[in-house]
Amino acid sequence: MQNPIGELRIIDRIRARTSPSNAVRLGIGDDCAILKPPHGHELLVTTDFSLENRHFRRNWHSPASIGHRTLARGLSDLAAMGAKPLAAFLSLAMPKSIARNPRWLDGFLDGLLALAAAHNVPLAGGDTSQSPADVILADIILIGSAPAGRALRRFGAHPGDLLYCTGTLGGAAAELTALSANPRKFRTATSANEHPHLFPQPRLAVGQALLRRHLATACIDLSDGLSTDLAHLCTASNASAELDLAALPLHPLAATLDDRAQINALLHGGEDYELLFTAAPSTKIPRSIANVPITRIGCILKAQKNKPQMTLLSDNDRFELQPHGWEHFA
Amino acid sequence: MQNPIGELRIIDRIRARTSPSNAVRLGIGDDCAILKPPHGHELLVTTDFSLENRHFRRNWHSPASIGHRTLARGLSDLAAMGAKPLAAFLSLAMPKSIARNPRWLDGFLDGLLALAAAHNVPLAGGDTSQSPADVILADIILIGSAPAGRALRRFGAHPGDLLYCTGTLGGAAAELTALSANPRKFRTATSANEHPHLFPQPRLAVGQALLRRHLATACIDLSDGLSTDLAHLCTASNASAELDLAALPLHPLAATLDDRAQINALLHGGEDYELLFTAAPSTKIPRSIANVPITRIGCILKAQKNKPQMTLLSDNDRFELQPHGWEHFA
Numbered sequence: 001m002q003n004p005i006g007e008l009r010i011i012d013r014i015r016a017r018t019s020p021s022n023a024v025r026l027g028i029g030d031d032c033a034i035l036k037p038p039h040g041h042e043l044l045v046t047t048d049f050s051l052e053n054r055h056f057r058r059n060w061h062s063p064a065s066i067g068h069r070t071l072a073r074g075l076s077d078l079a080a081m082g083a084k085p086l087a088a089f090l091s092l093a094m095p096k097s098i099a100r101n102p103r104w105l106d107g108f109l110d111g112l113l114a115l116a117a118a119h120n121v122p123l124a125g126g127d128t129s130q131s132p133a134d135v136i137l138a139d140i141i142l143i144g145s146a147p148a149g150r151a152l153r154r155f156g157a158h159p160g161d162l163l164y165c166t167g168t169l170g171g172a173a174a175e176l177t178a179l180s181a182n183p184r185k186f187r188t189a190t191s192a193n194e195h196p197h198l199f200p201q202p203r204l205a206v207g208q209a210l211l212r213r214h215l216a217t218a219c220i221d222l223s224d225g226l227s228t229d230l231a232h233l234c235t236a237s238n239a240s241a242e243l244d245l246a247a248l249p250l251h252p253l254a255a256t257l258d259d260r261a262q263i264n265a266l267l268h269g270g271e272d273y274e275l276l277f278t279a280a281p282s283t284k285i286p287r288s289i290a291n292v293p294i295t296r297i298g299c300i301l302k303a304q305k306n307k308p309q310m311t312l313l314s315d316n317d318r319f320e321l322q323p324h325g326w327e328h329f330a
Numbered sequence: 331m332q333n334p335i336g337e338l339r340i341i342d343r344i345r346a347r348t349s350p351s352n353a354v355r356l357g358i359g360d361d362c363a364i365l366k367p368p369h370g371h372e373l374l375v376t377t378d379f380s381l382e383n384r385h386f387r388r389n390w391h392s393p394a395s396i397g398h399r400t401l402a403r404g405l406s407d408l409a410a411m412g413a414k415p416l417a418a419f420l421s422l423a424m425p426k427s428i429a430r431n432p433r434w435l436d437g438f439l440d441g442l443l444a445l446a447a448a449h450n451v452p453l454a455g456g457d458t459s460q461s462p463a464d465v466i467l468a469d470i471i472l473i474g475s476a477p478a479g480r481a482l483r484r485f486g487a488h489p490g491d492l493l494y495c496t497g498t499l500g501g502a503a504a505e506l507t508a509l510s511a512n513p514r515k516f517r518t519a520t521s522a523n524e525h526p527h528l529f530p531q532p533r534l535a536v537g538q539a540l541l542r543r544h545l546a547t548a549c550i551d552l553s554d555g556l557s558t559d560l561a562h563l564c565t566a567s568n569a570s571a572e573l574d575l576a577a578l579p580l581h582p583l584a585a586t587l588d589d590r591a592q593i594n595a596l597l598h599g600g601e602d603y604e605l606l607f608t609a610a611p612s613t614k615i616p617r618s619i620a621n622v623p624i625t626r627i628g629c630i631l632k633a634q635k636n637k638p639q640m641t642l643l644s645d646n647d648r649f650e651l652q653p654h655g656w657e658h659f660a
Contacts, residue, residue, distance in 0.1 A: 025372060026481075026483075029484075029566075030411070030483055030484050030566070031376060031407040031408075031410040031411055031484070031550060031551060032374035032375055032376040032407050032408060032410075032411050032413065032472075032474070032481075033374070033375045033376070034372050034373065034374055034375075034476075034481055035372065035373040035374075035375060036372055036373075036478070037367045037372075037373055042355060042364050042365065042366055042367075043364065043365040043366075043367055043373070043473075044362035044363070044364055044365075045362055045363045045364075045365060045417070045419060045454070045455060045471075045473065046361060046362040046363070046455070047419050047420075047421045047455065047456050047457045047469070047471055048421075048457050049421050049423060049457050049459045049467075049469075051423060051459055051461070051462045051467070052462055053462040054423075054459055054460060054461075054462045055459075076361075077361040077362050078361075078362060080361040080362075081360070081361055081362050083362065087375070089375060089377050089471070090377075091377045091378075091379050091421075091469045093379060093381060093384075093467075124375070125375060125376070125377065126377050127377045127378050127379050127469070129379045129381055129384055129385075130384060131381070131384075132381045132382055132383040132384045132463070132465045132467075133462070133463035133464075133465055134463075135462045135463055137379075137381070137423075137462075137467055139377070139379075139421045139457070139469040141375075141377055141419070141471050142362075143373075143375065143473075144362070146364075148366070151356075151362075151364055153356075153360055154359075154360050154361070220361060221361060236359070236360070
């Protein structure tokens, strides 16, 4: 067995694998990191926990998948607002058993830094600690920038606007179902192939294009599930929405599920990390943006008292749709 | 027993207690917060875990002390670089047992927000989750600003520079010793009285004055203990240092310890959150800055191969000083 490695050794290990960046004036190694924000831009900040047994399982997810997913959660929040990432910060606590064996840490960093490199995001700092329990604890902080006053927001959808989503839905939920049935099935999965749950792709280029080209009136990322995130968008915009079930773009993995599970994956399955956005009916939305297909899935209506906030159209019938996404402590 | 409270209710509870700020264009409630950095300034970013049983104990520390200490760790990192805080972000995971009873959360927020108000720092966002174990997990993120190129750094100390510290040393270690002997002793302690361990005071005004008045050549905060933090400063500055034991300003609480424990508290006791800085010998350093006493405690020497990095002067004798601060996994 190797000796336990100290906090400084872990930080050195992380630092050795980070590379310089224009936005980061000073990375790991002082009391704070120093960032140089672009002139005339605002900063966008988001923090997201990735906690073992809440967000991942050590015997289901490879270290690379955990690292990738940890960063993807934060990047997707920036994507939802059309921001460009400036830097990521990682707070990481590991149990002693893992700190003794740097292989897990190296695999985790492999996954995190590969996604960071794909989106040109430097890892600029963070914190390390020993975990107080036999669980791995990560908190990722993303800082991005957007031209002042231009960030995409959840509010801004108007009655008459059309509702769109990127990519396909239900893939992450379907892959998670397959993973739970056979945890060893995906041990060798990599981000090179499509793995919507294990290696989700945050839609940064789409979000940035929506902002740059003034296409969207409101935007949110699909992290908690379509029904929950659409409810957030409607509440923020003080509007209601109608979804067309037949229009929802089904991920091929979800197509193998039975009908009920398929609809659940589409409407309530979380962590697809696609974008959900609205656009004025007069705005021409391309069929794809940055090589990601865009699908029209419904429309925005006026909010009305005693009427459902969300309606689902299916086979010429109308159903009330309620948020059934994932809520902590629910 | 009350019903479990969901994530949104927890966020609402936090949001209800936050107040607007010039720097925060958008606080809690969208995918990211939006900050407006001051023109011509750089951003300073730091993240710090506060994990139950590593950084605090539920039966030793009141919720208010835990909240205060969580924020103080991050603020002290900003103080060390002379930065002005712009916003704080909190990632907080609680076990179900605590989420069921909002009293702990309210007490924690009381402590955190009182310190935030004292330093005019808005809480602008974060994340909440259920803890995967029966431990409370917090990660605090502080974002500050400093005029471009002006932040105080660990490097920059030159041979001949004099070494100073703020306030007194050993108080946090002494109070922690008293706390461990009688965990119930301080249950009613508040930040209104001096409690160097339970309610440490980050030295933001001093750090900002050192920067503004060009007084310091290098600076670090005393979080890990004088011997460890001085070693960081020496390594970053490629210098060595001589400490005068008799000059070290002893906290009154530490004066009650026996000789050996007193020296340990002074040299190796962490979490005093005072500032350690160097200044050119020609720079006139006031006896106090922002009402905090400043004490000269040693000097900077040239680094020499095969000579100790740190020397302790005591009773006309010289000793090699080694870092004995607190290191994770050590």
